[in-house]
Amino acid sequence: MSTVLVIGAGGVSSVCVHKMAMNKDIFGDIHLASRTRSKCDAIAASVKERTGVDVATYEIDAEEVPAMINLIKKIGPSLVVNLALPYQDLPIMDACLAAGVDYLDTANYEPKDEAKFEYSWQWAYHDRFKEAGIMALLGSGFDPGVTSIFTMWLKKHKLKTIRTLDILDCNGGDHGQAFATNFNPEINIREVTAPARHWENGEFVETPAMGKRVEFDFEAVGPKNMYMMYHEELESLAKFNPEMERARFWMTFGDEYIKHLTVLQNVGMTSIEPMKYKGVEIIPLQFLAAVLPKPETLGETTKGNTNIGCIATGEALDGSGEKTFYIKNICSHEAAYEETGNQAVSYTTGVPAMIGSAMVVQGIWKGEGVFNVEEMDPDPFMDMLNRHGLPWTVEELDGPVEF
Structure with a gap:
């Protein structure tokens, strides 16, 4: 121990x-x-x-x-x-x-x-x-973390190479608030309002924040609008999978969230530039984060599911040509709250943090230096996901999914 x-x-x-x-x-x-x-x-x-x-x-x-x-x-x-x-x-x-x-x-x-x-x-x-x-x-959370390990598991067991990768993060939960974020508000809003970036043909391509939107039908959630944005696992996945032609990250947001965020941006409340108010220096986004509901208070009222996964297309490991696989986890907000007193967005990050910690303290994952989870054997981590509340499924699709 x-x-x-x-x-x-x-x-x-x-x-x-x-x-x-x-x-x-x-x-x-x-x-x-x-x-x-x-x-x-x-x-x-x-x-x-x-x-x-x-x-x-x-x-x-x-x-x-x-x-x-x-x-x-x-x-x-x-x-x-x-x-x-x-x-x-x-x-x-x-x-x-x-x-x-x-x-x-x-x-x-x-x-x-x-x-x-x-x-x-x-x-x-x-x-x-x-x-x-x-x-x-x-990066031992969900994204980054589980999505990175999902990708490397596919590369170990299904695909010799990955040509295209799309990470799809859907929160289908409803917390009953007019506007609230399901993880740290300051970090959430900084991520969402930053320019989108995706990996294509050996470099990152930058596009306007929230500039590309598509609808996707998520199992256990239903059709949701998802937006292309930048997320840090794209950087490490591109590093450890240099053959990838394209990698993108998508996250769902409801219309009410987008409406409120747009207004807050327009009035300057998402700024990270310091300003003076009655002689006191404040950062508008930090003030906004202080008055928004705390994510850890949303567990009791949040209902529905999250659905987070990866769609990867590449050369099949068995030499049968190009194949596409969809690997994902569906997590219930209600079940997460019943077990730990927290909603599923916290649960889907906190459980992988525990599993990664277990990998390190037991010496299953070891090394001297700085490593990303993509560099470790995915199998023992994937086994623990199934045993500790985040079971996953993988299916072969008929062909590449175009967004």
């Missing part, structure tokens, strides 16, 4: 810690820290009530590296699981390096002052982690 330290106390963290506690044979000693200790205490209380497992809690500013180092050394974990904000990836990696402890996250680094998700900053840590003899595992 291992000792783990989880950083962050949002919905994803709540799911991850609950699932860790449900796997006491793997995670023997669980510690949870965030800027607001009361949030950690609330998660710990829920975990205790549901599983009987005690979770130790702490207050920490993840951007204060010396304090992080002291906390890690005090606890002595074999793994630090970063479920905080993407801005905090590098400070937490610095602390892990200094303390000599493995690191895992679910989303790549993003500077506070620029909406730019990119792996370059974290990949630059490879030599330092290698010299320290420790591992950093990047």
Whole structure:
């Protein structure tokens, strides 16, 4: 059994810690820290009530590296699981390096002052982690994470090469709010309002945000409008699958979400540029995030399903020509809430964070340096998805799907 330290106390963290506690044979000693200790205490209380497992809690500013180092050394974990904000990836990696402890996250680094998700900053840590003899595992959420592993599983078992890849992320849940985001509002809105980018013929092609919309009929959800946008797994998937001609990411949004977001953009509330209000410097998007409903409060009212998967076309592994496969997971908001007290968007990220952590602490996935999940054997991870609440299916389609 291992000792783990989880950083962050949002919905994803709540799911991850609950699932860790449900796997006491793997995670023997669980510690949870965030800027607001009361949030950690609330998660710990829920975990205790549901599983009987005690979770130790702490207050920490993840951007204060010396304090992080002291906390890690005090606890002595074999793994630090970063479920905080993407801005905090590098400070937490610095602390892990200094303390000599493995690191895992679910989303790549993003500077506070620029909406730019990119792996370059974290990949630059490879030599330092290698010299320290420790591992950093990047992107063990759903997307990135499961979608990346879905792709590599197809490449291991179905396709010799992948010519085209489309990642489809559909949230068919209804939370009853006029406007709310199902994960951190600041990160969600920065992603959605940034220019779209997709991989085509060896380079990224940039198009206007929300500029391409198509309708797709999702199993267990129904027809939904999905929009092409940029997501960080496209960068790592293109790196580890250089033969790909095209890779795109799609996410569904309802008409009400688009209407509210358009108005908020038009009045400047999605800006990340600092401004003065009555002598106080604020960032409009951070203020907006503060007044919107917190994602972790939406679990009880959210009904419906998520449907997230990958459609890949390429040369069949058995030499039978070009084939297309659709691999996906469908997750119930109600079932996720019943099990962990969180809605399915948090659940679909928190469970893979637990599974990735299990891969590392058990030595199933190992290495010295910085690695993306695409570089690991997908099979043990895929097996755990089926056993821990995120079962997947794969089907062969009649041919390529054109959007």
